[in-house]
Amino acid sequence: MNRVGEMMRLRVIELLVDKNRLILSERAAQANPGERATILHTLQAGDIVEGIVTNLCDFGAFVDLGGLEGLIHISELSWGRVGHPESILVRGQSLRAYVLGVDQEASRIALSLKRLRPDPWKTVQERYSVGQVVEGIITNVVDFGAFACIEEGLEGLIHVSELAEGHFLHPRNVVKEGQYVRARILNINGAARRLGLSLRLEG
Known part of the structure; x- marks a missing residue:
């Protein structure tokens, strides 16, 4: 109108x-x-x-x-x-x-x-564990790594050192926004709202 x-x-x-x-x-x-x-x-x-x-x-x-x-x-x-x-x-x-x-x-x-709806960070340590392999989607790629969402409201950081073996110019050479990935949980801190992930599935 x-x-x-x-x-x-x-x-x-x-x-x-x-x-x-x-x-x-x-x-x-x-x-x-x-x-x-x-x-x-x-x-x-x-x-x-x-x-x-x-x-x-x-x-x-x-x-x-x-x-x-x-x-x-x-x-x-x-x-x-x-x-x-x-x-x-x-x-x-x-x-x-x-x-x-x-x-x-x-x-x-x-x-x-x-x-x-409940804040997912309040129960993250009850529902996930270190070493667990999860599926997620890349939401942002930055100089020091990439962020991946494993469920609504839960984003974890994949540090550049955990993206891939060998050398590469930028994280964008390894992953891109919107890409689905499988990642291993390195650390969980619900109070600080931090989640560390790795694309290296074998510890």
Whole structure:
């Protein structure tokens, strides 16, 4: 639907001058003050709410809670790596979200999707063991090695010294992003959220 040139009634949701960011909401402008106040005073951190995705942007997703919009920051969409909210959400989608916080003065509601699921790092040492061979997908290749995801939210580092035998110019000469690999677990530290992997399957 083309709405170019149309006059709209909008409500300022967020204004950050230092970041040149201005966020407006048509849905929030349509809700009456009493409706917004009721939502703000009713919600508390830890609540589970239902809403509809109204907008997706680089830094997160806006969700209509029935008169007031909440923001799910991109870091709260998943325990795993998210390139853009559009990779997991669509406009108009209904969802349940966890309330992280409510700022009544600023009329802001911080939401989370990932908090509805357990943090995989809290039980990683119960579910995996050193020496175990796992399957994963390469998510990032850097000068000192490569990162591989073995399940949503669990990424481990394959140090350059553990990629292959012999000499090579760069880790990209050995692996590439999106490649499936089998790796051996070298070390696990759930508290530090660190997982060491090796493509050398024999210790």
